[in-house]
Amino acid sequence: QSVLTQPPSASGTPGQRVTMSCSGSSSNIGSNYVYWYQQLPGTAPKLLIYKNNQRPSGVPDRFSGSKSGTSASLAISGLRSEDEADYYCAAWHDSLSGQVFGGGTKLTVL
Amino acid sequence: QVQLVESGGGVVQPGRSLRLSCAASGFIFSNFAMHWVRQAPGKGLEWVAVISYDEDHKYYADSVKGRFTVSRDNSKNTLYLQMNSLGAEDTAMYYCARNWGYLRDGYMTGYWGQGTRVTVSS
Numbered sequence: 119q120s121v122l123t124q125p126p127s128a129s130g131t132p133g134q135r136v137t138m139s140c141s142g143s144s145s146n147i148g149s150n151y152v153y154w155y156q157q158l159p160g161t162a163p164k165l166l167i168y169k170n171n172q173r174p175s176g177v178p179d180r181f182s183g184s185k186s187g188t189s190a191s192l193a194i195s196g197l198r199s200e201d202e203a204d205y206y207c208a209a210w211h212d213s214l215s216g217q218v219f220g221g222g223t224k225l226t227v228l
Numbered sequence: 229q230v231q232l233v234e235s236g237g238g239v240v241q242p243g244r245s246l247r248l249s250c251a252a253s254g255f256i257f258s259n260f261a262m263h264w265v266r267q268a269p270g271k272g273l274e275w276v277a278v279i280s281y282d283e284d285h286k287y288y289a290d291s292v293k294g295r296f297t298v299s300r301d302n303s304k305n306t307l308y309l310q311m312n313s314l315g316a317e318d319t320a321m322y323y324c325a326r327n328w329g330y331l332r333d334g335y336m337t338g339y340w341g342q343g344t345r346v347t348v349s350s
Contacts, residue, residue, distance in 0.1 A: 120272060129247070153336050155265065155273070162340045163265075168328050174338075202303055206273055215287045217263070217275040217336060 121146060122207055124220035131228050135195040138223045140207030142188050146218055150210040152190040154183055157204045157222075166205070167192065194225075202227045230254045232324050232341030239347045242315055250324030251309040258302040260283075261284060261327035263337045264309050266320035274320075277309065278327070278335050287335070291317075292309075312347045321345050 120145040123141040135226035140152065154167035165174055170190065182193045190209075194201055207220040236248040251261070264276040277288045277298040286298055297310040307324050319344040328338030 121278075150334070151336070155291075155337075162323055163296070164340065165328065165338050168338070171331075196315050204272075208273075208275075208336065210336060214290070216289055217265075217278070219273045219275060222272045 120221040121211060121214075121218035122209065122220035124205075124223045126208060126221065127224050127226065129226040129228055130194075130197045132197055132199065134197045135193060136225065137191050137193045137199060138205060138225070140190045140192070140220050142168065142190075142209060142218075144188060145213050146188075146211040147185065147190055148188040148211040149212060152183065153184050153208045154181075154190075155206045156194045156207065158200075159203070163206065185222060197227055199227045230326060230339040232326065232339065234324050234341045234344035237322065237344030237346045239349060240314055241350050242348055243312055243313045245310070246314060246346060248309040248322055248324075248346070249311075252305045252307065252324075252326065253324060255304040255326065257300075260328065261331070261335055262298075262307045263325040263327065263335070264296075264298060264307075265323045265325055265337060265340075266318075267323070268317075268320045269345075271320075272323060275337075276322070279307070282332065291295065311346070314346075316348050319346060319348045325333070 151169040153165040157163040170185040171183045211218045279298045325337035326339040
């Protein structure tokens with residue numbers, strides 16, 4: 119059971135816009151930044167979004183993040199087949215003194 | 229560019245110990261906190277531990293507290309994870325990760341290595 123809650127799956131067709139949610143509490147998302155990671159099949163995770171809505175250099179602007187209260191979301195516009203991956207949200211948890219992850223959302227591009 | 233190369237994984241019997249290493253390059257190692265994260269086969273990501281840039285602060289997941297020890301050698305640009313009393317539940321790919329930003333940015337993983345696999349089995 120992950121501390122952050124994500125839907126296990128999401129899907130969309132090429133060109134579509136998809137969003138995925140991440141729900142936490144006042145001890146993690148509610149008081150700290152949210153980060154998002156993309157894990158392509160058989161590879162290591164890669165940072166996609168940091169500090170709620172900032173993109174590292176090289177990440178396309180098709181990817182965007184937002185946060186409201188104790189929830190966050192990741193949106194992908196202009197969906198491409200290469201976006202098919204697992205997506206994880208994460209935040210620092212104050213009382214646990216550790217980084218916590220969501221269980222991950224598996225994105226399928228139909 | 230940031231490069232992180234893990235090593236030391238393998239097959240180990242339950243109850244035994246293993247030490248993982250992570251060689252860093254492409255950035256000033258002594259300026260950044262470093263993390264270990266693991267992923268059991270077919271499962272999600274689980275954060276394991278973080279160590280501050282100067283080793284003054286170390287934090288662990290409850291699942292490994294008292295069994296695992298994170299350390300670093302800034303003169304060798306290397307991060308370590310000493311794992312004792314290993315059990316089947318520790319079977320996973322272990323990733324080292326550089327903290328995204330400096331101390332003022334808090335502790336969160338940024339750049340990741342490719343991982344080293346640990347299998348605990350008799």
